[in-house]
């Protein structure tokens with residue numbers, strides 16, 4: 331149940347207004363407060379306090395209101411009836427979502443033969459969570475790992491392998507895939523990791539090598555059998571590595587691993603569409619589409635369909651991918667999650683997609699991220715000063731958890747350490763506004779106290795243990811004679827779960843979910859400290875009541891944790 335909406339709709343209907351409810355900092359006088367009287371007084375030229383006094387009986391009359399009172403310049407404070415909250419708490423995590431959307435979500439989107447780095451962290455974590463939230467709300471999503479599997483890096487890597495293994499058969503003009511034994515040509519993940527950086531560096535110094543790599547790329551794209559066989563060899567290694575990361579990050583599997591290569595197969599269709607509409611112009615040997623609008627205040631260079639060497643561009647493949655998705659999934663929306671540097675790219679692509687009547691630009695959304703910085707505020711590096719790979723980062727966080735638990739004299743098994751590290755890493759990412767930069771400090775994010783993943787898990791483990799020890803809980807427990815403040819506050823927070831999920835989705839802001847989860851944990855822990863449950867001196871009806879609350883709280887917390895893609899360990 332969305333308590334906030336329920337109460338606010340009822341009040342607005344009663345008063346014939348449309349104002350927002352507030353949740354007062356000091357809950358003593360009210361669970362909610364409304365400035366309706368102040369807003370209405372302005373229009374009617376009345377004194378807000380006296381109008382509030384006039385409206386008070388109407389609000390007090392609502393069947394869920396225990397008490398209404400005037401505060402300050404004309405706020406009306408509203409206290410809810412205990413039994414109303416009590417019964418509502420049972421279904422706190424049941425959600426109503428009247429309209430279902432079909433969304434294609436493009437996130438992760440890793441690159442073949444290039445190692446995954448810190449820049450892929452946010453797109454993976456945020457993408458996975460938004461996908462989980464969308465599905466929980468009943469939307470139909472198709473997730474795409476739009477891999478970078480077809481550009482110049484492929485040619486560079488093949489050229490590099492050629493110089494390492496000139497004797498391999500892939501480079502012979504009469505190469506025949508039937509005649510070789512694939513098993514004789516092994517490339518390990520660790521080797522592959524070094525190929526692209528080495529080749530790319532060499533390409534910068536050695537124009538001949540670069541030219542050769544370009545030629546290979548073009549030949550590969552035209553179906554050269556040897557290059558294709560070699561490509562398939564390291565593609566498999568790359569896909570394996572990606573799977574490892576997806577698994578390690580506890581992400582849902584992608585529905586489709588289809589990227590630039592797949593899109594490039596559909597360039598013909600898109601090119602025809604562009605030509606039919608006379609949108610392509612020749613400019614310095616390149617074929618471009620003008621996307622500038624008179625209203626643009628920022629530079630808006632043309633969209634490049636073919637560059638001056640006639641090669642397919644990143645823009646072109648993204649346009650073709652939109653065509654592909656429209657044709658195959660016909661989604662209402664496509665979301666793209668990448669870092670902020672790709673903003674211009676997507677603006678251009680979206681404009682051309684609109685010109686081709688594929689999608690209006692408002693249905694194509696680019697959700698972009700700020701940068702993850704190290705404790706000094708500079709881009710995050712590993713201890714040896716290198717750009718951090720995704721696996722290095724995960725390992726660093728796991729080490730930080732091990733150090734911390736060893737310092738505290740705890741012994742945790744490896745699975746638990748991994749779950750805690752994952753929570754630390756993901757939660758800090760999710761709790762920051764996606765567009766802003768944030769500082770990543772492995773030691774800080776693994777703390778068991780404060781706004782951290784481990785704190786969230788710890789709260790869940792502890793509450794879960796109480797519930798396990800208590801055994802079965804009756805779904806309809808009578809309300810005890812009185813409800814304490816901590817019990818009420820916790821229940822009201824639980825009843826904010828649904829609104830949180832809707833807001834997270836509507837604003838594409840996982841930080842709303844993460845920070846809600848933290849607030850919920852704080853209230854759970856206050857409740858845990860102040861309201862003993864299983865202690866011998868607790869009267870039976872009070873215990874049953876508290877278990878009922880604990881149960882509802884756990885349901886909301888466990889769901890939130892699941893939506894963030896974290897795992898609750900058995901013990902901590």
Ligand code: ARG
Nearest residue numbers: 436439440441476478648668
């Ligand atoms: N592979 C790209 C990168 O690693 C991200 C691709 C994003 N998706 C897209 N449709 N362009 O930066």
